[in-house]
Amino acid sequence: xxxxxxxxxxxxxxxxxxxxxxxxxxxxxxxxxxxxxxxxxxxxxxxxxxxxxxxxxxxxxxxxxxxxxxxxxxxxxxxxxxxxxxxxxxxxxxxxxxxxxxxxxxxxxxxxxxxxxxxxxxxxxxxxxxxxxxxxxxxxxxxxxxxxxxxxxxxxxxxxxxxxxxxxxxxxxxxxxxxxxxxxxxxxxxxxxxxxxxxxxxxxxxxxxxxxxxxxxxxxxxxxxxxxxxxxxxxxxxxxxxxxxxxxxxxxxxxxxxxxxxxxxxxxxxxxxxxxxxxxxxxxxxxxxxxxxxxxxxxxxxxxxxxxxxxxxxxxxxxxxxxxxxxxxxxxxxxxxxxxxxxxxxxxxxxxxxxxxxxxxxxxxxxxxxxxxxxxxxxxxxxxxxxxxxxxxxxxxxxxxxxxxxxxxxxxxxxxxxxxxxxxxxxxxxxxxxxxxxxxxxxxxxxxxxxxxxxxxxxxxxxxxxxxxxxxxxxxxxxxxxxxxxxxxxxxxxxxxxxxxxxxxxxxxxxxxxxxxxxxxxxxxxxxxxxxxxxxxxxxxxxxxxxxxxxxxxxxxxxxxxxxxxxxxxxxxxxxxxxxxxxxxxxxxxxxxxxxxxxxxxxxxxxxxxxxxxxxxxxxxxxxxxxxxxxxxxxxxxxxxxxxxxxxxxxxxxxxxxxxxxxxxxxxxxx
Numbered sequence: 136x137x138x139x140x141x142x143x144x145x146x147x148x149x150x151x152x153x154x155x156x157x158x159x160x161x162x163x164x165x166x167x168x169x170x171x172x173x174x175x176x177x178x179x180x181x182x183x184x185x186x187x188x189x190x191x192x193x194x195x196x197x198x199x200x201x202x203x204x205x206x207x208x209x210x211x212x213x214x215x216x217x218x219x220x221x222x223x224x225x226x227x228x229x230x231x232x233x234x235x236x237x238x239x240x241x242x243x244x245x246x247x248x249x250x251x252x253x254x255x256x257x258x259x260x261x262x263x264x265x266x267x268x269x270x271x272x273x274x275x276x277x278x279x280x281x282x283x284x285x286x287x288x289x290x291x292x293x294x295x296x297x298x299x300x301x302x303x304x305x306x307x308x309x310x311x312x313x314x315x316x317x318x319x320x321x322x323x324x325x326x327x328x329x330x331x332x333x334x335x336x337x338x339x340x341x342x343x344x345x346x347x348x349x350x351x352x353x354x355x356x357x358x359x360x361x362x363x364x365x366x367x368x369x370x371x372x373x374x375x376x377x378x379x380x381x382x383x384x385x386x387x388x389x390x391x392x393x394x395x396x397x398x399x400x401x402x403x404x405x406x407x408x409x410x411x412x413x414x415x416x417x418x419x420x421x422x423x424x425x426x427x428x429x430x431x432x433x434x435x436x437x438x439x440x441x442x443x444x445x446x447x448x449x450x451x452x453x454x455x456x457x458x459x460x461x462x463x464x465x466x467x468x469x470x471x472x473x474x475x476x477x478x479x480x481x482x483x484x485x486x487x488x489x490x491x492x493x494x495x496x497x498x499x500x501x502x503x504x505x506x507x508x509x510x511x512x513x514x515x516x517x518x519x520x521x522x523x524x525x526x527x528x529x530x531x532x533x534x535x536x537x538x539x540x541x542x543x544x545x546x547x548x549x550x551x552x553x554x555x556x557x558x559x560x561x562x563x564x565x566x567x568x569x570x571x572x573x574x575x576x577x578x579x580x581x582x583x584x585x586x587x588x589x590x591x592x593x594x595x596x597x598x599x600x601x602x603x604x605x606x607x608x609x610x611x612x613x614x615x616x617x618x619x620x621x622x623x624x625x626x627x628x629x630x631x632x633x634x635x636x637x638x639x640x641x642x643x644x645x646x647x648x649x650x651x652x653x654x655x656x657x658x659x660x661x662x663x664x665x666x667x668x669x670x671x672x673x674x675x676x677x678x679x680x681x682x683x684x685x686x687x688x689x690x691x692x693x694x695x696x697x698x699x700x701x702x703x704x705x706x707x708x709x710x711x712x713x714x715x716x717x718x719x720x721x722x723x724x725x726x727x728x729x730x731x732x733x734x735x736x737x738x739x740x741x742x743x744x745x746x747x748x749x750x751x752x753x754x755x756x757x758x759x760x761x762x763x764x765x766x767x768x769x770x771x772x773x774x775x776x777x778x779x780x781x782x783x784x785x786x787x788x789x790x791x792x793x794x795x796x797x798x799x800x801x802x803x804x805x806x
Contacts, residue, residue, distance in 0.1 A: 172207065202232050306334065326358060337369060399418065499513060501537075565581060566581050570602065699718055699721070
C-alpha cells in the first residue's frame with residue numbers, strides 16, 4: 136500500500152522558460168490553468184487556431200509543455216504539435232523527453248534525446264533528470280553507461296539534480312554499487328539523494344539497508360521528506376519489523392508531518408503487515424481523510440489474518456472500491472479455505488464492472504484448483520486471454536497447479552514447456568502435479584532437470600519428490616532424497632516431510648521403520664502423522680501397531696471418530712470381533728460421531744457440495760432415487776459387497792456426488 140518514490144524530482148525550469156511564466160493573453164492563461172483533460176487541451180488548441188493565437192510561439196510552447204506534463208498526456212498528439220514547430224529550442228526538446236518519460240517510454244525518450252543532439256542542441260541540467268526518470272533495468276543496461284558518460288562530457292556531473300537522477304537510475308535498476316559510489320562522492324547530500332538510495336534498496340528487496348540508510352540520514356541531521364517516510368515505512372512492512380516501524384511512526388509524529396494521507400496509508404499498511412490490527416484500526420479511525428487505499432489496507436490486514444468476517448464488514452462499508460480491494464477479499468476467502476465464496480466474490484466483482492488483474496486471477500485459479508473446478512478454470516484461462524491480462528510466471532504457476540489438481544496434468548505440462556521464464560515455484564508446481572497424479576517416475580525425472588537448470592529446490596519441492604517416491608514405491612530413492620535434503624541443501628525437515636516419509640514407508644509395508652521414524656522425529660508427531668501410520672496399518676493388517684498409532688492419535692484428538700473407524704476395521708479384518716464390539720460400545724457411550732464426509736462436483740461451471748446424511752440439495756430426491764435404482768442393478772448383476780470391514784466409512788456424499796454427475800450428464804445428452 137505504501138507509495139514508493141519513482142524518481143527524484145527534476146529542478147524547476149527557469150522563470151524565463153517555465154510554462155507558467157509565458158506572457159500570454161489572460162483568457163488563454165486562465166483556460167490552460169484550469170485544463171484537466173487532454174480533451175479540454177485539444178479544445179483550447181482549436182480555440183487558438185480559430186483566434187489566430189496559433190501563430191504565437193509562446194502560446195505554442197506553453198501548449199506543448201502542458202501536454203507533455205499532463206498526467207494523461209497523449210504523446211502522439213504532443214509529437215504532432217512538436218513537428219509543427221519550425222525551430223524547436225532546448226525547452227521544447229526537454230518537454231518532449233519529459234513527456235515520453237512520464238509515459239514510461241524510455242526508448243522514445245532516448246530517441247528524442249539522440250535527435251536533439253543530431254540537431255545540434257546540447258543537453259542542460261533539465262535534460263537528464265527528465266530522461267532518466269522512467270529508466271527500467273533493461274534501459275539502464277542498454278544506455279545507462281553511455282548517458283552517464285554524456286553527463287560527464289557536457290560538464291553536468293556536479294549538478295545536484297543530475298547527480299540525483301543518476302543515483303536513482305542506478306539504484307532502482309539494481310546497480311546499487313554504482314549508486315552507492317556516486318552517493319558517497321557527493322559533497323552535499325540532500326534529502327532527495329537519500330530518498331533515491333532508500334527507494335533503490337527497496338526495489339532490490341534490500342529492506343534492512345533501507346532502514347539503515349534512514350537511520351544514517353537522521354543521524355546526519357537531514358530532514359526526511361514525506362517520500363522518505365513512505366519508503367522506510369514500506370521497508371518496515373516488508374520486513375514485518377513492528378518495533379522499528381513504531382519508532383519511525385514516533386519520529387513522524389514528532390516531525391509535525393501529519394496529517395498526510397499517503398504517510399498515514401503507509402502506516403496503516405505497515406501495522407496490518409505486522410499483524411497489529413489494533414494499531415492499524417486505531418490509526419485508521421483517527422484519520423481525518425481516508426481513501427480507497429486506507430480502507431483496502433485494513434481489509435487486506437484482516438483477510439490475511441483469517442478474520443474474513445471482519446474484512447467483509449469493512450469491505451461492505453467502503454465508500455468506493457477498486458480491483459485491489461476486491462482481490463483482497465477473494466484472496467482472504469482462499470486463505471481461509473472458503474473457495475466457493477472466493478468464486479462467488481469473483482462473480483460479484485465482474486457483475487459490478489471491476490476488471491480483475493493478474494493478482495486476482497492467481498487467487499481465483501487457486502480456488503478452482505482446490506475445488507477441482509476444471510470448467511471454471513478453463514473459463515478463467517480464456518477470460519485472461521480475451522482481456523489481455525498479463526500471463527506472468529505467477530499466473531502460469533497457478534494454471535499448472537489448477538490443471539494438476541483437476542487431473543489434467545498433461546495440460547499443465549504443456550503450459551510448463553511453453554513458459555519462457557520459470558522460477559523454483561514453477562518446477563515445484565509441476566513436480567507436485569505429476570506426483571499427485573501418480574506419475575512418480577516423471578516427477579523425479581523433472582526434479583533432476585530442475586537441478587541441471589541450476590534451480591535450487593525448497594521444502595515444498597521435496598514434499599513433491601517424496602510424494603512421488605511414495606506413489607511409485609521407490610523406498611530407497613525416498614530415503615536418499617530425504618537425507619540429501621538435509622545434507623546437500625541444508626533444509627530442515629518439517630512435520631510434512633516426515634509425514635511423506637511415513638506414508639512412503641507405510642505404503643511399501645515397512646511398518647516397523649515407519650513407526651521408528653515417527654517416534655524418532657525431532658518434533659512431536661501430530662495427528663496427521665499418527666493417522667498416516669494408522670492408515671498403513673489398516674492396509675497391511677497390523678493390529679498391534681495400529682493400536683499404538685490409534686492410542687497416540689486419540690490422545691491428541693479424543694473425539695476423532697475416524698480413528699475408531701480405522702481401528703475397528705483393522706480388528707474386523709483380523710477377525711477380532713470382541714475388540715470390534717468393545718470399540719462400538721465406547722463410541723456409543725461417549726457419543727462419538729465420525730465427522731460427515733464432504734465432496735464436491737462441478738457441473739456446467741457450478742460447484743455442487745454434498746455432505747453425508749444431508750438431503751438439503753434441491754435435487755436430493757432425484758439423486759437418491761437413482762442411487763436406489765443402481766443398487767438394485769448391482770445386486771442383479773451379482774455384486775457382493777465386502778463386509779470384512781464392519782464400520783465402513785459409508786461415503787454417502789461420494790455416492791450422491793457420482794449419481795448427481797451421472798444424472799446431469801444423462802439429462803444433457805437427452806435434452
